[in-house]
Amino acid sequence: MLQARKVPAAFRVWVLSHRPGCEGFCCRPGRGRLGAVKLLFIGDVVGRPGRQAVQALVPRLRSELGLDYVVANGENSAGGAGITSKTAAELFAAGVDVITTGDHVWDQKEAAQLLETEPRVLRPLNYPPGVPGRGSCLVRQEGKPPLAVINAQGRTFMPALENPFLLVPPEVERLRQETPIILVDFHAEATSEKIAFGRLLDGRVSAVIGTHTHVPTADEQIFPGGTAYLTDAGFTGPQESVLGREIAPVLRRFLTQCPQRFEVARNRVMLLGALIEVDPATGRAVSIRRIAEPWAVESAPAPAESSSLNGGSA
Ligand SMILES: [Fe+2]
Ligand SMILES: [Fe+2]
Numbered sequence: 001m002l003q004a005r006k007v008p009a010a011f012r013v014w015v016l017s018h019r020p021g022c023e024g025f026c027c028r029p030g031r032g033r034l035g036a037v038k039l040l041f042i043g044d045v046v047g048r049p050g051r052q053a054v055q056a057l058v059p060r061l062r063s064e065l066g067l068d069y070v071v072a073n074g075e076n077s078a079g080g081a082g083i084t085s086k087t088a089a090e091l092f093a094a095g096v097d098v099i100t101t102g103d104h105v106w107d108q109k110e111a112a113q114l115l116e117t118e119p120r121v122l123r124p125l126n127y128p129p130g131v132p133g134r135g136s137c138l139v140r141q142e143g144k145p146p147l148a149v150i151n152a153q154g155r156t157f158m159p160a161l162e163n164p165f166l167l168v169p170p171e172v173e174r175l176r177q178e179t180p181i182i183l184v185d186f187h188a189e190a191t192s193e194k195i196a197f198g199r200l201l202d203g204r205v206s207a208v209i210g211t212h213t214h215v216p217t218a219d220e221q222i223f224p225g226g227t228a229y230l231t232d233a234g235f236t237g238p239q240e241s242v243l244g245r246e247i248a249p250v251l252r253r254f255l256t257q258c259p260q261r262f263e264v265a266r267n268r269v270m271l272l273g274a275l276i277e278v279d280p281a282t283g284r285a286v287s288i289r290r291i292a293e294p295w296a297v298e299s300a301p302a303p304a305e306s307s308s309l310n311g312g313s314a
Helices: 009-017 047-065 085-094 111-117 164-176 191-201 247-256
Strands: 037-042 069-073 098-100 136-139 147-153 182-187 207-211 228-230 269-278 285-295
Touching (some): 037 047, 037 182, 037 207, 047 069, 047 085, 047 269, 047 285, 069 182, 136 164, 147 164, 164 191, 182 191, 207 269, 228 269, 228 285
Parallel strands (some): 037 069, 207 228
Antiparallel strands (some): 037 269, 136 147, 269 285
8 A cells, every 4th residue: 555655745746636527737747846836827818808717717726726926918908909007907806916018018098107107017128218117027925936027029020129139138137136936928929039039048037938929839848948938828818709809800801901990809718828837946947838718708798898990910
């Protein structure tokens, strides 16, 4: 008979946390490591359906997965375009610790004031000097190691910001004086730029997770230096859509080239993201897996939202 004291630590966590019928992260042998810091990253939250999915699912995921920190990209949280103090407050109330953004951060006029007054809402680090807001922050939950978050934006097929390959490494070095646990949201279009950026930071940060395309990729991995990487986390919101918007107007736009109003779609709402476990002593990632949690919008339909014209990017 197996003696409890002879069971390896990682296996013991699996046995203790396993529940019949559960095939989740907590029940995978060797994954639920004692002492690891668990980070949930949530891909671009789109409109009210996305916010409602975060509000409904994050508290449960926090408890079921034993999450230490939750980071969400909120650049599309207000009607699918931009972020407001109200949508940011809703995400924080749901249990999000830090909100990152991207090229849509300025779509709502109150964004500048939000960025100046709320240090937990980030805009890409590589905007020129003098732009409101900040591109990194440090959060500290009681009894847990601190987490640093950096938000940066790519430049291929994107607005011409400063070079993130030059600006982010010094910021990483500065933050490593505070904590080895560093998560980077790299908001970019081109897969080559995203992979190269991840490789640049391998061994210097805990995770580099891509956003902006709204399409999740299947290349989650841990690079040799210990950095967890995923080219894109996908988006949180209605998947029966084109990147979160109603399908018909987008088709009309492609068919006619005429301006259309792109409403946020409603159906098949999912929370997409990634779960990363980090060794708090070294900051190295020990696991990464994609998260895809459905939310039953049918039971609580979201009313139509205000829309934006010609939102051609994510
Ligand atoms: Fe974007
Ligand atoms: Fe987006």
